[in-house]
């Protein structure tokens with residue numbers, strides 16, 4: 001049982017990594033055969049060296065980005081879920097606010113990120129707000145959809161059982177909406193570092209986004225790739241934690 | 254306790270219009286105290302609607318507001334009288350509901366639908382105790398014992414801790430019956446509760462229901478004339494548009510009846526005739 005689980009894990013990891021390994025090998029070949037200079041495309045081996053030799057630097061720059069992502073994600077989840085509950089319970093909010101909220105999503109976060117730096121400063125606040133603006137909407141919409149798609153017949157049953165509005169939410173609509181909420185949260189978790197980096201690109205003195213801009217300016221493309229790999233790792237980590245957490249919640253609901 | 258005091262229910266002056274379609278006009282309908290009343294009728298005549306009026310459930314769907322409010326406005330001029338008034342987008346409905354014991358019906362009825370409505374994330378036991386959960390009644394050992402006892406009586410004791418997906422459709426519907434019985438209400442409204450079951454399981458469930466629902470005031474909507482003959486103390490047929498109610502058909506003997514009994518033959522004939530069912534090819 002245990003051994004077969006380990007076997008499965010190795011096999012699945014292998015299946016996941018195989019295409020990546022293939023890409024890296026092709027990449028290395030292209031660089032070697034075409035004799036590309038490292039400031040155009042660094043070879044994977046060079047990126048690996050940069051990655052290994054700069055752990056303290058990368059770590060210290062990943063820390064603020066991770067902080068912004070996590071705080072931004074947490075706030076997005078709080079605001080997003082409250083928004084969904086408000087739209088569920090207040091018809092006026094749904095009729096007056098929901099349409100403009102949907103329209104506002106046509107605005108790319110990139111376009112307003114400079115404004116956010118003007119308003120919220122050079123520090124972490126503007127990055128956290130960028131993350132929030134990017135993420136709360138998917139959380140709101142997935143949760144709201146989950147809530148209003150609850151089986152009406154369950155609500156009929158609850159009504160004949162003298163349920164209160166709160167108990168119908170707590171014991172019927174909320175558990176029924178959990179899978180939908182989970183997909184919104186997974187999406188948000190994997191996007192959070194991206195939001196933070198966008199904020200950092202516009203103006204910052206630290207963070208992976210800052211490191212990327214800086215390395216780019218100095219033609220240290222290998223360092224850019226190293227920062228990118230840390231960014232991906234951060235996104236995967238957040239995704240993994242949220243995914244596990246939601247799976248657990250769905251299991252015990 | 255409450256079982257011996259199940260009230261009779263009189264629905265009167267029921268008028269209902271969906272868009273331009275008049276479903277009921279001044280309809281009256283009586284549920285005899287402590288008896289099973291079966292309601293038969295063609296599809297679309299308004300049987301479910303009638304049940305939903307009695308239960309004060311919304312008639313035109315809940316729409317986007319589904320978690321927000323209950324659309325029925327309930328007025329209470331006299332203690333023994335309830336006026337249900339719906340004015341949803343597509344439906345205008347008025348009706349008076351009186352009970353023979355002059356107590357309000359609200360909070361004294363249990364509802365069983367065509368589908369089991371078990372919540373997939375709760376164990377069967379928790380599903381049976383759903384009413385207590387929703388009313389914030391603390392979960393006590395005596396409640397659990399009571400629920401287990403009911404589950405045992407419908408033959409599901411062993412499955413109490415299984416989730417609904419692990420049960421067959423007949424077992425699920427028995428679970429729904431257990432949940433309905435757990436509510437221990439004097440009035441039970443059932444909308445085609447056995448129609449999704451195979452013939453054998455349905456027969457079993459009918460016998461079980463007849464035994465468990467003794468002394469309760471039951472409205473049983475069904476499509477199946479033989480089910481009505483097995484279970485109904487009295488049988489009504491709803492027909493036409495606007496719908497009107499047949500005179501009550503009262504078969505001899507006590508339910509659950511043996512439908513192969515010859516004494517029931519004339520009633521079978523009468524029911525089939527009233528439902529306009531052709532028996533042979535002409």
Ligand SMILES: Nc1ncnc2c1ncn2[C@@H]1O[C@H](COP(=O)(O)OP(=O)(O)OP(=O)(O)O)[C@@H](O)[C@H]1O
Pocket residue numbers: 271272276294295296297298299300301302303312313314343
């Ligand atoms: N939301 C609605 N909007 C408009 N008309 C409706 C709505 N709900 C029901 N109706 C109409 O009301 C009529 C009665 O519906 P109801 O569900 O009560 O029928 P029923 O007798 O229970 O039928 P069945 O035996 O098929 O369950 C139907 O003819 C339908 O056209």
Ligand SMILES: [Mg+2]
Pocket residue numbers: 300301302444
């Ligand atoms: Mg119906």
